[in-house]
Amino acid sequence: MKKNYLFDVDVLLQVLQAIKDGNPVEYRPLEEPNWRDFNPEEYDIDTENCKYRVKPCEYSEYVEDINVPPALMQEGVIYFLKSKDPRSIKQSFACVKANLWHIDKKILLHFFWSEDGDSKKLYVSDPDRRISRSEKTDNFANEIIPDINLCDPDKAEIYVASISQVKMLESRLRDVGYELKDGQMKKIDGNKE
Incomplete structure:
Protein backbone atom coordinates (compact mmCIF):
# COMPACT_ATOMS: atom_id res chain seq x y z
CA MET A 1 0.00 0.00 0.00
CA LYS A 55 6.64 29.48 15.81
CA PRO A 56 5.96 32.83 14.16
CA CYS A 57 8.03 35.64 15.49
CA GLU A 58 6.76 38.18 17.97
CA TYR A 59 7.74 41.66 16.88
CA SER A 60 9.47 43.92 19.37
CA GLU A 61 9.31 47.67 19.88
CA TYR A 62 12.50 48.20 17.87
CA VAL A 63 13.93 46.74 14.67
CA GLU A 64 16.06 43.77 15.68
CA ASP A 65 19.79 44.38 15.42
CA ILE A 66 20.77 40.98 14.01
CA ASN A 67 21.22 40.90 10.23
CA VAL A 68 19.31 37.86 8.90
CA PRO A 69 20.79 35.99 5.92
CA PRO A 70 18.30 35.25 3.09
CA ALA A 71 18.48 31.48 3.73
CA LEU A 72 17.15 31.99 7.29
CA MET A 73 14.21 34.28 6.48
CA GLN A 74 11.13 32.63 8.02
CA GLU A 75 7.78 32.23 6.34
CA GLY A 76 5.09 34.62 7.58
CA VAL A 77 7.63 37.03 9.09
CA ILE A 78 7.89 40.69 8.02
CA TYR A 79 11.43 41.92 7.45
CA PHE A 80 12.93 45.41 7.18
CA LEU A 81 15.43 45.67 4.31
CA LYS A 82 17.97 48.47 4.26
CA SER A 83 20.19 49.05 1.21
CA LYS A 84 23.88 48.27 1.76
CA ASP A 85 24.74 51.30 -0.41
CA PRO A 86 25.42 54.15 2.07
CA ARG A 87 24.30 56.74 -0.55
CA SER A 88 20.88 55.13 -0.92
CA ILE A 89 17.87 56.23 1.13
CA LYS A 90 15.85 53.30 -0.16
CA GLN A 91 14.26 51.03 2.42
CA SER A 92 11.71 48.31 2.07
CA PHE A 93 9.74 45.61 3.85
CA ALA A 94 9.04 42.06 2.76
CA CYS A 95 6.79 39.34 4.14
CA VAL A 96 7.99 35.84 3.25
CA LYS A 97 5.51 33.42 1.74
CA ALA A 98 7.98 30.60 0.97
CA ASN A 99 11.74 30.49 1.42
CA LEU A 100 13.18 28.44 -1.43
CA TRP A 101 16.70 29.82 -1.02
CA HIS A 102 18.27 26.39 -0.55
CA ILE A 103 16.58 25.07 -3.70
CA ASP A 104 16.95 27.82 -6.29
CA LYS A 105 17.89 31.03 -4.43
CA LYS A 106 14.29 32.26 -4.54
CA ILE A 107 12.17 33.84 -1.82
CA LEU A 108 8.45 34.16 -2.61
CA LEU A 109 6.60 36.99 -0.87
CA HIS A 110 3.11 37.74 0.41
CA PHE A 111 3.81 41.45 -0.03
CA PHE A 112 6.61 43.95 -0.58
CA TRP A 113 6.67 47.65 0.44
CA SER A 114 9.26 49.98 -1.08
CA GLU A 115 10.15 53.55 -0.07
CA ASP A 116 12.62 55.72 -1.93
CA GLY A 117 12.27 59.30 -0.73
CA ASP A 118 8.66 60.36 -1.38
CA SER A 119 8.02 57.39 -3.68
CA LYS A 120 6.12 54.58 -1.91
CA LYS A 121 4.73 51.42 -3.47
CA LEU A 122 3.05 48.28 -2.14
CA TYR A 123 3.10 45.01 -4.09
CA VAL A 124 0.62 42.34 -2.96
CA SER A 125 0.68 38.71 -4.07
CA ASP A 126 -2.74 37.30 -4.91
CA PRO A 127 -2.46 33.98 -6.78
CA ASP A 128 -6.16 34.19 -7.68
CA ARG A 129 -5.38 37.23 -9.86
CA ARG A 130 -4.30 36.38 -13.37
CA ILE A 131 -3.59 39.97 -14.37
CA SER A 132 -2.04 42.88 -12.52
CA ARG A 133 -4.31 45.54 -11.04
CA SER A 134 -4.21 48.31 -8.44
CA GLU A 135 -6.53 49.98 -5.95
CA LYS A 136 -7.05 53.72 -5.55
CA THR A 137 -5.06 55.00 -2.57
CA ASP A 138 -4.11 58.49 -1.41
CA ASN A 139 -0.50 58.20 -0.23
CA PHE A 140 1.12 55.34 -2.12
CA ALA A 141 1.06 53.37 -5.35
CA ASN A 142 0.18 49.69 -5.36
CA GLU A 143 0.07 46.69 -7.60
CA ILE A 144 -1.72 43.41 -6.96
CA ILE A 145 -0.08 40.62 -8.92
CA PRO A 146 -0.11 36.80 -8.90
CA ASP A 147 3.45 36.27 -7.58
CA ILE A 148 6.25 38.30 -6.03
CA ASN A 149 9.89 37.28 -5.58
CA LEU A 150 12.45 39.06 -3.43
CA CYS A 151 15.01 40.40 -5.90
CA ASP A 152 18.67 40.63 -4.91
CA PRO A 153 18.37 40.10 -1.14
CA ASP A 154 22.18 40.05 -0.98
CA LYS A 155 22.15 43.79 -1.75
CA ALA A 156 20.34 44.60 1.50
CA GLU A 157 20.79 44.25 5.22
CA ILE A 158 17.79 42.27 6.48
CA TYR A 159 16.28 42.66 9.96
CA VAL A 160 13.04 41.58 11.64
CA ALA A 161 10.65 44.57 11.52
CA SER A 162 9.41 46.41 14.61
CA ILE A 163 5.81 46.26 15.85
CA SER A 164 5.13 49.86 14.71
CA GLN A 165 6.39 49.03 11.21
CA VAL A 166 4.21 45.90 11.13
CA LYS A 167 1.15 47.95 12.15
CA MET A 168 1.87 50.51 9.41
CA LEU A 169 2.12 47.71 6.83
CA GLU A 170 -1.08 46.07 8.07
CA SER A 171 -2.83 49.41 7.60
CA ARG A 172 -1.47 49.75 4.03
CA LEU A 173 -2.68 46.23 3.25
CA ARG A 174 -6.16 47.10 4.54
CA ASP A 175 -6.11 50.21 2.31
CA VAL A 176 -5.97 47.90 -0.73
CA GLY A 177 -8.39 45.33 0.71
CA TYR A 178 -6.05 42.63 2.05
CA GLU A 179 -4.82 41.27 5.36
CA LEU A 180 -2.21 38.76 6.44
CA LYS A 181 -4.00 36.25 8.65
CA ASP A 182 -2.64 32.96 9.95
CA GLY A 183 0.29 33.19 7.55
CA GLN A 184 -1.95 33.62 4.49
CA MET A 185 -2.79 36.68 2.40
CA LYS A 186 -6.57 37.09 2.37
CA LYS A 187 -9.00 39.48 0.75
CA ILE A 188 -11.03 41.50 3.20
CA ASP A 189 -14.79 41.19 2.71
CA GLY A 190 -16.09 44.02 0.58
CA ASN A 191 -12.85 44.32 -1.40
CA LYS A 192 -13.29 46.00 -4.75
CA GLU A 193 -12.81 43.77 -7.79
Missing part, protein backbone atom coordinates in the same frame (compact mmCIF):
# COMPACT_ATOMS: atom_id res chain seq x y z
CA LYS A 2 1.31 3.44 -0.95
CA LYS A 3 1.75 5.75 2.02
CA ASN A 4 0.70 9.43 1.82
CA TYR A 5 3.02 11.97 3.37
CA LEU A 6 1.18 15.07 4.55
CA PHE A 7 4.19 17.26 5.26
CA ASP A 8 6.34 19.69 3.35
CA VAL A 9 9.96 18.49 3.51
CA ASP A 10 11.32 22.06 3.55
CA VAL A 11 9.08 23.02 6.47
CA LEU A 12 10.03 19.84 8.31
CA LEU A 13 13.72 20.66 7.83
CA GLN A 14 13.11 24.19 9.18
CA VAL A 15 11.28 22.72 12.18
CA LEU A 16 14.08 20.23 12.88
CA GLN A 17 16.68 23.01 12.61
CA ALA A 18 14.63 25.19 14.98
CA ILE A 19 14.42 22.34 17.51
CA LYS A 20 18.19 21.82 17.20
CA ASP A 21 18.79 25.57 17.74
CA GLY A 22 16.38 25.67 20.70
CA ASN A 23 13.84 27.89 18.90
CA PRO A 24 10.10 27.45 19.55
CA VAL A 25 8.03 25.18 17.31
CA GLU A 26 4.26 24.75 17.01
CA TYR A 27 2.05 21.91 15.87
CA ARG A 28 -1.61 21.30 15.14
CA PRO A 29 -3.55 18.09 14.58
CA LEU A 30 -4.73 17.93 10.96
CA GLU A 31 -8.42 18.17 11.88
CA GLU A 32 -7.96 21.24 14.11
CA PRO A 33 -7.35 24.89 13.12
CA ASN A 34 -5.38 26.08 16.17
CA TRP A 35 -1.63 25.86 16.65
CA ARG A 36 -0.12 24.71 19.96
CA ASP A 37 3.38 24.87 21.45
CA PHE A 38 5.40 21.74 20.71
CA ASN A 39 7.76 20.34 23.32
CA PRO A 40 10.26 18.00 21.58
CA GLU A 41 11.42 16.63 24.93
CA GLU A 42 7.88 15.38 25.68
CA TYR A 43 6.60 14.30 22.27
CA ASP A 44 7.85 12.80 19.02
CA ILE A 45 7.10 14.41 15.67
CA ASP A 46 4.00 12.79 14.13
CA THR A 47 3.88 13.78 10.46
CA GLU A 48 0.93 11.46 9.73
CA ASN A 49 -1.50 13.25 12.07
CA CYS A 50 -0.06 16.72 12.68
CA LYS A 51 1.39 19.73 10.89
CA TYR A 52 4.42 21.55 12.30
CA ARG A 53 5.94 24.99 11.85
CA VAL A 54 8.53 27.24 13.39
Whole structure:
Protein backbone atom coordinates (compact mmCIF):
# COMPACT_ATOMS: atom_id res chain seq x y z
CA MET A 1 0.00 0.00 0.00
CA LYS A 2 1.31 3.44 -0.95
CA LYS A 3 1.75 5.75 2.02
CA ASN A 4 0.70 9.43 1.82
CA TYR A 5 3.02 11.97 3.37
CA LEU A 6 1.18 15.07 4.55
CA PHE A 7 4.19 17.26 5.26
CA ASP A 8 6.34 19.69 3.35
CA VAL A 9 9.96 18.49 3.51
CA ASP A 10 11.32 22.06 3.55
CA VAL A 11 9.08 23.02 6.47
CA LEU A 12 10.03 19.84 8.31
CA LEU A 13 13.72 20.66 7.83
CA GLN A 14 13.11 24.19 9.18
CA VAL A 15 11.28 22.72 12.18
CA LEU A 16 14.08 20.23 12.88
CA GLN A 17 16.68 23.01 12.61
CA ALA A 18 14.63 25.19 14.98
CA ILE A 19 14.42 22.34 17.51
CA LYS A 20 18.19 21.82 17.20
CA ASP A 21 18.79 25.57 17.74
CA GLY A 22 16.38 25.67 20.70
CA ASN A 23 13.84 27.89 18.90
CA PRO A 24 10.10 27.45 19.55
CA VAL A 25 8.03 25.18 17.31
CA GLU A 26 4.26 24.75 17.01
CA TYR A 27 2.05 21.91 15.87
CA ARG A 28 -1.61 21.30 15.14
CA PRO A 29 -3.55 18.09 14.58
CA LEU A 30 -4.73 17.93 10.96
CA GLU A 31 -8.42 18.17 11.88
CA GLU A 32 -7.96 21.24 14.11
CA PRO A 33 -7.35 24.89 13.12
CA ASN A 34 -5.38 26.08 16.17
CA TRP A 35 -1.63 25.86 16.65
CA ARG A 36 -0.12 24.71 19.96
CA ASP A 37 3.38 24.87 21.45
CA PHE A 38 5.40 21.74 20.71
CA ASN A 39 7.76 20.34 23.32
CA PRO A 40 10.26 18.00 21.58
CA GLU A 41 11.42 16.63 24.93
CA GLU A 42 7.88 15.38 25.68
CA TYR A 43 6.60 14.30 22.27
CA ASP A 44 7.85 12.80 19.02
CA ILE A 45 7.10 14.41 15.67
CA ASP A 46 4.00 12.79 14.13
CA THR A 47 3.88 13.78 10.46
CA GLU A 48 0.93 11.46 9.73
CA ASN A 49 -1.50 13.25 12.07
CA CYS A 50 -0.06 16.72 12.68
CA LYS A 51 1.39 19.73 10.89
CA TYR A 52 4.42 21.55 12.30
CA ARG A 53 5.94 24.99 11.85
CA VAL A 54 8.53 27.24 13.39
CA LYS A 55 6.64 29.48 15.81
CA PRO A 56 5.96 32.83 14.16
CA CYS A 57 8.03 35.64 15.49
CA GLU A 58 6.76 38.18 17.97
CA TYR A 59 7.74 41.66 16.88
CA SER A 60 9.47 43.92 19.37
CA GLU A 61 9.31 47.67 19.88
CA TYR A 62 12.50 48.20 17.87
CA VAL A 63 13.93 46.74 14.67
CA GLU A 64 16.06 43.77 15.68
CA ASP A 65 19.79 44.38 15.42
CA ILE A 66 20.77 40.98 14.01
CA ASN A 67 21.22 40.90 10.23
CA VAL A 68 19.31 37.86 8.90
CA PRO A 69 20.79 35.99 5.92
CA PRO A 70 18.30 35.25 3.09
CA ALA A 71 18.48 31.48 3.73
CA LEU A 72 17.15 31.99 7.29
CA MET A 73 14.21 34.28 6.48
CA GLN A 74 11.13 32.63 8.02
CA GLU A 75 7.78 32.23 6.34
CA GLY A 76 5.09 34.62 7.58
CA VAL A 77 7.63 37.03 9.09
CA ILE A 78 7.89 40.69 8.02
CA TYR A 79 11.43 41.92 7.45
CA PHE A 80 12.93 45.41 7.18
CA LEU A 81 15.43 45.67 4.31
CA LYS A 82 17.97 48.47 4.26
CA SER A 83 20.19 49.05 1.21
CA LYS A 84 23.88 48.27 1.76
CA ASP A 85 24.74 51.30 -0.41
CA PRO A 86 25.42 54.15 2.07
CA ARG A 87 24.30 56.74 -0.55
CA SER A 88 20.88 55.13 -0.92
CA ILE A 89 17.87 56.23 1.13
CA LYS A 90 15.85 53.30 -0.16
CA GLN A 91 14.26 51.03 2.42
CA SER A 92 11.71 48.31 2.07
CA PHE A 93 9.74 45.61 3.85
CA ALA A 94 9.04 42.06 2.76
CA CYS A 95 6.79 39.34 4.14
CA VAL A 96 7.99 35.84 3.25
CA LYS A 97 5.51 33.42 1.74
CA ALA A 98 7.98 30.60 0.97
CA ASN A 99 11.74 30.49 1.42
CA LEU A 100 13.18 28.44 -1.43
CA TRP A 101 16.70 29.82 -1.02
CA HIS A 102 18.27 26.39 -0.55
CA ILE A 103 16.58 25.07 -3.70
CA ASP A 104 16.95 27.82 -6.29
CA LYS A 105 17.89 31.03 -4.43
CA LYS A 106 14.29 32.26 -4.54
CA ILE A 107 12.17 33.84 -1.82
CA LEU A 108 8.45 34.16 -2.61
CA LEU A 109 6.60 36.99 -0.87
CA HIS A 110 3.11 37.74 0.41
CA PHE A 111 3.81 41.45 -0.03
CA PHE A 112 6.61 43.95 -0.58
CA TRP A 113 6.67 47.65 0.44
CA SER A 114 9.26 49.98 -1.08
CA GLU A 115 10.15 53.55 -0.07
CA ASP A 116 12.62 55.72 -1.93
CA GLY A 117 12.27 59.30 -0.73
CA ASP A 118 8.66 60.36 -1.38
CA SER A 119 8.02 57.39 -3.68
CA LYS A 120 6.12 54.58 -1.91
CA LYS A 121 4.73 51.42 -3.47
CA LEU A 122 3.05 48.28 -2.14
CA TYR A 123 3.10 45.01 -4.09
CA VAL A 124 0.62 42.34 -2.96
CA SER A 125 0.68 38.71 -4.07
CA ASP A 126 -2.74 37.30 -4.91
CA PRO A 127 -2.46 33.98 -6.78
CA ASP A 128 -6.16 34.19 -7.68
CA ARG A 129 -5.38 37.23 -9.86
CA ARG A 130 -4.30 36.38 -13.37
CA ILE A 131 -3.59 39.97 -14.37
CA SER A 132 -2.04 42.88 -12.52
CA ARG A 133 -4.31 45.54 -11.04
CA SER A 134 -4.21 48.31 -8.44
CA GLU A 135 -6.53 49.98 -5.95
CA LYS A 136 -7.05 53.72 -5.55
CA THR A 137 -5.06 55.00 -2.57
CA ASP A 138 -4.11 58.49 -1.41
CA ASN A 139 -0.50 58.20 -0.23
CA PHE A 140 1.12 55.34 -2.12
CA ALA A 141 1.06 53.37 -5.35
CA ASN A 142 0.18 49.69 -5.36
CA GLU A 143 0.07 46.69 -7.60
CA ILE A 144 -1.72 43.41 -6.96
CA ILE A 145 -0.08 40.62 -8.92
CA PRO A 146 -0.11 36.80 -8.90
CA ASP A 147 3.45 36.27 -7.58
CA ILE A 148 6.25 38.30 -6.03
CA ASN A 149 9.89 37.28 -5.58
CA LEU A 150 12.45 39.06 -3.43
CA CYS A 151 15.01 40.40 -5.90
CA ASP A 152 18.67 40.63 -4.91
CA PRO A 153 18.37 40.10 -1.14
CA ASP A 154 22.18 40.05 -0.98
CA LYS A 155 22.15 43.79 -1.75
CA ALA A 156 20.34 44.60 1.50
CA GLU A 157 20.79 44.25 5.22
CA ILE A 158 17.79 42.27 6.48
CA TYR A 159 16.28 42.66 9.96
CA VAL A 160 13.04 41.58 11.64
CA ALA A 161 10.65 44.57 11.52
CA SER A 162 9.41 46.41 14.61
CA ILE A 163 5.81 46.26 15.85
CA SER A 164 5.13 49.86 14.71
CA GLN A 165 6.39 49.03 11.21
CA VAL A 166 4.21 45.90 11.13
CA LYS A 167 1.15 47.95 12.15
CA MET A 168 1.87 50.51 9.41
CA LEU A 169 2.12 47.71 6.83
CA GLU A 170 -1.08 46.07 8.07
CA SER A 171 -2.83 49.41 7.60
CA ARG A 172 -1.47 49.75 4.03
CA LEU A 173 -2.68 46.23 3.25
CA ARG A 174 -6.16 47.10 4.54
CA ASP A 175 -6.11 50.21 2.31
CA VAL A 176 -5.97 47.90 -0.73
CA GLY A 177 -8.39 45.33 0.71
CA TYR A 178 -6.05 42.63 2.05
CA GLU A 179 -4.82 41.27 5.36
CA LEU A 180 -2.21 38.76 6.44
CA LYS A 181 -4.00 36.25 8.65
CA ASP A 182 -2.64 32.96 9.95
CA GLY A 183 0.29 33.19 7.55
CA GLN A 184 -1.95 33.62 4.49
CA MET A 185 -2.79 36.68 2.40
CA LYS A 186 -6.57 37.09 2.37
CA LYS A 187 -9.00 39.48 0.75
CA ILE A 188 -11.03 41.50 3.20
CA ASP A 189 -14.79 41.19 2.71
CA GLY A 190 -16.09 44.02 0.58
CA ASN A 191 -12.85 44.32 -1.40
CA LYS A 192 -13.29 46.00 -4.75
CA GLU A 193 -12.81 43.77 -7.79
